[in-house]
Amino acid sequence: MTITASEIQFIQTWGILSSQWGINRTMAQIHALLLMEKGNLSTDEIMEKLNISRGNANMNIRDLMIWGLVQKVHIAGERMEFYKAEKDIHKVAVAIARERIKRELEPVIISLKELKGFTFKEDEESSHYLKLLNDIDEFATMVHKIMTIFVQSDKNWFYKKVLNYFK
């Protein structure tokens, strides 16, 4: 495989996008590389193509596996490990959504409920604060609901609903 200019741009685009969402650039670039690759890649090939160290490659591949985006592939007769990315973009999106719900949304919802428990409508100031907590909780719960529907439902059903404006 030779990397074309278009593919370099794809790797960069994916890397920039991800870094805006709290995922590090190298992790995203390895992911982009594996998404483009029909076959499997070894750590050495990834290191070479992205110009990164062994340690960096190893740690980011591990994270991609934790996220469920990349899998190890054992090749008969080969000593070296190879890696491949999940290619179904809907499955990729579901895996990412699942992780973000668990890592970010749910802890915040728990924290909001806890904060609500601490606060009582003693005075005007507290009542304003309590309304704020309730409003944020309502919004976070709605986002949680949408994401859960997305994660659990059939791809075609969900896409069709959205294209039909939730009709």
Added chain:
Amino acid sequence: MTITASEIQFIQTWGILSSQWGINRTMAQIHALLLMEKGNLSTDEIMEKLNISRGNANMNIRDLMIWGLVQKVHIAGERMEFYKAEKDIHKVAVAIARERIKRELEPVIISLKELKGFTFKEDEESSHYLKLLNDIDEFATMVHKIMTIFVQSDKNWFYKKVLNYFK
């Protein structure tokens, strides 16, 4: 206003959440502080409550204003500027969604279309890559659609649809 333990935790929660999504901690903490405050705050009060420098406060307040989350308030007879946050959480979410669509989603969609234009189904490798680009484009377009509906539609209609599972 005295900051309670609960409010400190709210500021921290909001700060942590935001930093996971590419917004810096201080910007989020100022936002949290202003959301909790019924009245208006001056730069000096913000500096004091969050223990940050004037420059830092100024720059992050400016960013919050660019995002449409905070507004300047002129108080008659006062020389100093005061600031207040938009308190309607739905409007806050809409403002954030609007910025993220513009800053992140749309550039990526443009970039994907550009990449698709460069690539032709010459061989099997290219055709695999083209499918990848199409799938990501399809997904990004769907997310764009949902977010645009959210931004444009009436709050009650949207929430009701979601609570009814898009029925």
Added chain:
DNA sequence: TTGAATTTTCAATATTTACTGAAAGTTAAA
């Protein structure tokens, strides 16, 4: 208009985050 009050900017610095590379750990063929 002046000049004191206030806001803004930005070079220097501190902090956080990511990366390297070599050493330690693991694996499996011989």
Added chain:
DNA sequence: TTTAACTTTCAGTAAATATTGAAAATTCAA
């Protein structure tokens, strides 16, 4: 088992990002 191939870890370092604070710019009351 040995040992060479390969993977993982992590202390040290580099790079990126955020913050400070003082100087420059702006504003407005007198």
